[in-house]
Amino acid sequence: QVQLVQSGAEVKEPGASIKISCKASGYTFTNYYMNWVRQAPGQGLEWMGGINPSGTTTLYAQKLQGRVTITRDTSTSTLYMELSSLRSEDTAVYYCARDHCDYWGQGTQVTVSS
Amino acid sequence: DIVMTQSPLSLPVTLGQPASISCRSGQSLVYSDGDSYLTWFQQKPGQSPRRLIYKVSNRDSGVPDRFSGSGSGTDFTLKISRVEAEDVGVYYCMQDRQWPYTFGQGTKLEIK
Numbered sequence: 001q002v003q004l005v006q007s008g009a010e011v012k013e014p015g016a017s018i019k020i021s022c023k024a025s026g027y028t029f030t031n032y033y034m035n036w037v038r039q040a041p042g043q044g045l046e047w048m049g050g051i052n053p054s055g056t057t058t059l060y061a062q063k064l065q066g067r068v069t070i071t072r073d074t075s076t077s078t079l080y081m082e083l084s085s086l087r088s089e090d091t092a093v094y095y096c097a098r099d100h101c102d103y104w105g106q107g108t109q110v111t112v113s114s
Numbered sequence: 115d116i117v118m119t120q121s122p123l124s125l126p127v128t129l130g131q132p133a134s135i136s137c138r139s140g141q142s143l144v145y146s147d148g149d150s151y152l153t154w155f156q157q158k159p160g161q162s163p164r165r166l167i168y169k170v171s172n173r174d175s176g177v178p179d180r181f182s183g184s185g186s187g188t189d190f191t192l193k194i195s196r197v198e199a200e201d202v203g204v205y206y207c208m209q210d211r212q213w214p215y216t217f218g219q220g221t222k223l224e225i226k
Contacts, residue, residue, distance in 0.1 A: 035215065037163075045163065045206055046153075047215040059213045062115075095162055100153065100176070100210045105160040 002026040004105035011111045016086050020108045022079040022096030029077035032056070032099045036070060036081045038092040042062075048081070048094075085108050086112045116140050116209045120218030126226040133194040135209035135221045142187055146210075151211035154183055154192045156222075158203040167192065168210075199225060 005072040022034075036048040040045035047067060055072045069082045079096050091112050096105040117140035127133045143150045154167040165174050167183035180195040189198060194201055202225060207218040 010127075027116070044220045045157075045208070045217045047213075047217070050213055050215075061214050084124070092122070097163075100168060101140070101208065102161070102165050104164075107162055 002098070002103045004098065004103055006094075006096060006105040006108045007110040009014075009111075011030075012086050013022070013114050014087055014112055016112075017082060017084040018086060018110055019082040020094055020110070021079055022105050024077045024098070026080065027098075029072075030074050034072065034079045034099070035097045035101060036068075036079075037095045037097055037101070040089070040092040043090075043092075046092075051079070062082065083110075086110075088112050090101075115215055116143075116211070116216050118209055118216050118218040119209055120207055120221050123221055125221055125223045127194075127197045127223060128226045129199065129215050133201075133223060135192045135205055135207075135223075137185075137189045137192070137218050139190070139209050141146075143209050144187070150186060151209060152185065152190045153210055154181075155206045155208065156201075156203050157206065163206065166205075166207045167174060175214050190204045194223075196222070197223070197225070 005023045030075045035050040038046050049070050051070045053056045058070050060068050064095050071080045092093050094108040119138045121136045143152050150170045152170045155163040157163045166177050171183045182193050201203050204220045205223050206220050
């Protein structure tokens with residue numbers, strides 16, 4: 001069965017960077033696009049960016065351009081999302097989601113606080 | 115970016131009664147393959163979103179048949195034929211015709 005297992009919760013200070021992982025299993029990782037979506041406390045869903053199956057093409061939400069990097073390691077079937085220059089507004093649950101968002105990870109809570 | 119607008123944002127429903135959520139896109143969601151890429155999710159508190167409906171009207175595996183999706187072009191609807199207690203949560207529409215994917219604001223369904 002398809003599973004997306006994300007890394008654990010993190011607390012970071014403003015200005016720091018974070019890198020979250022999402023390990024895929026139960027399907028052929030290299031056949032599918034992947035996405036990152038986040039959700040601030042009490043808010044809706046926000047698409048952050050995506051990556052193509054080979055990892056050669058990415059697209060990021062305009063508001064995050066320059067701060068977010070999405071990569072994938074096909075040897076370990078793992079997706080990554082790195083977000084730099086963290087600010088309080090980045091406090092959210094971060095999700096990975098496959099392709100047309102048919103499967104989601106369990107979410108990673110990121111708290112940005114001094 | 116394609117703007118997605120949902121209504122209502124709050125939906126109190128009596129158990130056993132029908133419910134309907136509307137979603138409008140800022141432009142057509144028809145892709146070059148002829149399909150419209152409109153997806154519906156359900157999110158319960160503390161859980162990841164769960165996909166219910168894809169390409170307007172296709173139910174995902176395990177989704178009860180009381181959930182149905184319809185629409186075309188820029189206007190879409192999610193219907194629940196008879197609301198059950200387990201249906202409480204927030205429902206989102208999303209266009210996945212093109213990146214960036216964009217979501218509606220969410221509709222909170224509660225039991226009256």
